[in-house]
Amino acid sequence: MDYQVVSVKQALSMPVGSAIEARGWARSRRDSKGITFIEINDGSRFKGLQLVVEAGAVPAETLEAVTTGSCIAARGQVTESPAAGQPVELKVEQIHVYGSADPAHYPLQKKGHTMEFLREIAHLRARSNTFGAVFRVRNALAFAVHQFFHERDFLYVHTPIITTSDAEGAGAMFHVSTLEPGQFPKTETGEPDWSQDFFEKAAYLTVSGQLEAEALALAFSKVYTFGPTFRAENSNTPRHLAEFWMIEPEMAFYDLKDNMQLAEDFLKYIIAYVMEHCEEDLAFFNQRIEPTVLQTLEHVANSSFEHITYTEAVNLLQKANRTWEFTPEWGCDLQTEHERYLSEELFKKPVIVTDYPKIIKAFYMRLNEDDRTVRAMDVLVPRVGEIIGGSQREERLDVLRARLVETGLPEEAYWWYLDLRRFGSAPHSGFGLGFERMMMYLTGMKNIRDVIPFPRTPGSAEF
């Protein structure tokens, strides 16, 4: 007999009577006298396929090797299930065991585990319900990002991962070098002599593709990057990784208003996409991880974002009838407690705060007429905080040079960035979205280490 090879996802919608072969990893096994139930999952869907093996259907030694965690192929007939829990199941005629798993040592049990424990077995945790759902959503979200920009004629560009320029003078960077630690060449003054290194100057892993994206936006008008970025900060929080993915659109001829509109459209689009394509996984998150996930996502998709300036935000915070750990004061950056108050308590929806004081923002943000504030925007969302940071960029050569000097950055290192203002400069804007932050927002997962397959954090890069 011919058996059609199908995924578990396909198997669950096959007509009764189909002869199929399904492959997957056994999640659970229940034995009764004369009948065995095995649930397999191949990652194609949250729900698994129930295999029903009647006594004598397959050799005893084969059935014995089908343990929790083993990988098998099963052939048989799709049948209507007489019991609750699944509409169809597979009445098994043959089983092939690709690889058994010793139940005494297989670490994933049928019962729930803590996220901390699963993190220690990151090579196996994708086989659990939670992480299966997380990484399917991650895939859908990445696809939604590309689709959004391609529908709007953006060019997907690849900015370098190894860089010799420090994007904003902010954030510690990882050195990239081929020099041997023991025989590190030194200059006459005893400093490391990077001119003898591979790139003949100090090189790092990128902290942002923005500066290069600006160069490309001033040729292709609308571009976006989507790639890994690296921060060597020693920050130990549930919201930081040393290696994370960032999406950075950059648009010529966009002012801050256009930029804000794009950010709002973008967030709504990717949320709607994931809600449409990951219904089963999101339902799981809503039930087991964070009971407000669906409600919040629907709310964001259907409400317009609040817009306030930094100065207005500080006034609102000062007027708020509550005590702060850090007193809100013009000129100081908004603290986590302030951001949470604005998005979670006062407006109860995403808030875009604009026009921050120039002293707390990067040199490349466009200076306002008041000479005190810059055209920056931060999108704050409930539960996660700052999810997007962006700005209209300074396109005026003289102003940009003055800002470089003001912030103490070496002008010569930014020669090519300044060239962009010398030759055919144009107003332009862009923003950055932390992909894993967005994942936390969509799934309700509490720790950023649990929305990326193999997280890198200080002291931790095992897998």
Next chain:
RNA sequence: UCCCGGGUAGCUCAGUCGGUAGAGCGAGUGGCUGUUAACCACCAGGUCGCAGGUUCGAGUCCUGCCCCGGGAGCCA
């Protein structure tokens, strides 16, 4: 990096006043004609994070270190 909390069986945890190490789940064995985190019975399983110290005696008290979690800072 700073401030809190934690580390005891494969997992999740309890352990009183300093006096011979406990439970549930999981694994194993047996039972049960259809289970859904199956159920019932039995059973094995321990370098109490590591290193010192106090004590007749330390899982318990003290010191240092390591790791994990929460909060903060920095940020995406």
